[in-house]
Amino acid sequence: MTNKLPRVVIIGAGFGGLWAARALSGAPVEVILIDQHNYHLFQPLLYQVATAGLAPEDIVYPVRTILRRQANVKFKMAEVTEADLALRRLITTAGIIDYDYLIVATGGVTNFFGMESVAKHGFGLKNIDDVLAVRNHILRLFELAAQEEDPAVRRALLTFIVVGGGPTGVESAGALAELVYLVMPKDYPDLDYDEARIILMEASNRLLAGLPVELGVVTAETLARKRVEVRFGNPVADFDGETVTLKDGETIQAHTLIWAAGIRAARLADKLGVKQAGMGRLVVKPTLQLPKHPEVMVIGDAAYLESESEPLPMVAPVATQQARTAADNIRRLIGGQAPQEFVYKNPGVLATIGRNAAVAHIGKWQFKGFIAWVLWLVIHIVRLIGFRNRITVLINWAWDYFFYERAVRVIMLRPAKKLNKES
């Protein structure tokens, strides 16, 4: 590739990859951005698609549209299946692509920690396919419950289990409670809602481990007021599609288990032949470079870097900030300068628990209730890509807030998972 601009290949158009491509705008490089999808996905609102509040199109945006004004970047929709770091070569479903510099921003996938039964019968919340499957499944269970004569079967159909007491589990349980107790009674007035149960299971003894203890306590109390049963210290051991078995042997009849308890690095990380840490994340130097491959940087959920002896969290601000450092370091390497170390500036953590209720920890400040909820709304609207998406999401939220109507209560696809009794 002599006499040509150096080629930077970025794998992944999520928060890390897309921000890296933008940060290379105007740089003397040719950028190729590869993703298996043709869109950027705003994962923080996935749970709202799962609970029928938003349509998938509201939280995705075409990558080509986002980057259409950036002259030095080309997008390729393809999956990277293998990488040969020695040859600086990627094998993709669209052919072989060579690089001078590589940014790996492949993110994560749901981590079921090897529990095959849970992976088979439960639902993840990591991509559009996952959440559409959840939405269709929940809505279909209401149709089945409305036709069911046996109260025990009805109770099982209307029992929803969310596993994982981090922000995603809390947000999903809160949104599910509002769907079940506030929205669905309008469409299914004959159901007895005392037969419904929403259970949030957390293996440790507290919610929202990344936030101060008091905010976890407030969150559990708020969820309880929304009729979510919060249970601690008894991890899920098995789920066969009809019965959830807990570690101590207790069983719960339920057809829905939503797994929000773990993420691991996406599979490509396992194929690079370099050192991995917990959750399969790739160990990088403070400059985000792979130890033996200075031309390769890893950012976002796929990267393992410690800050104050703790691994950096798998959150969007880490990915976007690392993207800027990686892009800057590539410019520096090209200019013959030493790369700089990444320093994370934590902008704070927020989690919403439903209407008028959220918790936030920003710097020294803690917020809860309505103020935190408004903060959450504003930040999410601002961070969504695309003016049209912002307007649609705002309208949907306002409609839901004032009229208790969720926009997308339709079963659109054939069920991704059948109930055992149907197979």
Ligand SMILES: Cc1cc2nc3c(=O)[nH]c(=O)nc-3n(C[C@H](O)[C@H](O)[C@H](O)COP(=O)(O)OP(=O)(O)OC[C@H]3O[C@@H](n4cnc5c(N)ncnc54)[C@H](O)[C@@H]3O)c2cc1C
């Ligand atoms: C349900 C949910 C809620 C969340 N809520 C929040 C929140 O409120 N706040 C927050 O800060 N963070 C939140 N996060 C975490 C945040 O979304 C991630 O930390 C962030 O997306 C990581 O960015 P990334 O670029 O590393 O990976 P991603 O954004 O996941 O992007 C990875 C991209 O790589 C692509 N890809 C992967 N493998 C390949 C391959 N082999 N070939 C081609 N393309 C590939 C994927 O298609 C994807 O587009 C949430 C995550 C989830 C799942």
